[in-house]
Amino acid sequence: MKACPDCRNLMSESASFCMRCGWSDELQRLRVEVERLKFPRSEVRWFAERMETRLRVNDYTRQWKEKSFDYLLERLFEEAFELEKSGEEPGEAIDDAADVANFAMMIADNTRVALAEKETADER
Ligand SMILES: [Zn+2]
Numbered sequence: 001m002k003a004c005p006d007c008r009n010l011m012s013e014s015a016s017f018c019m020r021c022g023w024s025d026e027l028q029r030l031r032v033e034v035e036r037l038k039f040p041r042s043e044v045r046w047f048a049e050r051m052e053t054r055l056r057v058n059d060y061t062r063q064w065k066e067k068s069f070d071y072l073l074e075r076l077f078e079e080a081f082e083l084e085k086s087g088e089e090p091g092e093a094i095d096d097a098a099d100v101a102n103f104a105m106m107i108a109d110n111t112r113v114a115l116a117e118k119e120t121a122d123e124r
Contacts, residue, residue, distance in 0.1 A: 050098040051105065058099070064106035065113070072110070076103035 001010045004018040005028065011018055016025040035042065064072060083096035 047098065047101065050094060051102050054095060054098040054102055058102075064110065067106070067110070069107060069110065072103050072107045076100060076107070079103055 002013055002015075003009065004011055004021060004023050006023040007018065007021040009018050009020040018024070040048070079096060079099040079102075083093060083100055086092040086096045
């Protein structure tokens, strides 16, 4: 006997279908495929939420728009140094990694805006 992965119903060892909840090998295969096709993938969605939480905690919201590339890169390196030190406190590593990612996001966002403005200027 084995247990259904979904409802824990006991099924025979050879069964590929659960009589109670409808779980099947094919359903399982499709779920794995759906998860694979999700964009962005679950790890990225989870990390993006961590980044947003850190933005709110640190009150950086939108303030990066006026900051220079050099300033933001310097802050990214500072956060990367904190991440390196967080090795002893795994709980802090997640927040520190999100802080590093946030400064990378800010640099990318400012670059995106600058490129869009340049494109608009070139069209004139
Ligand atoms: Zn089941």
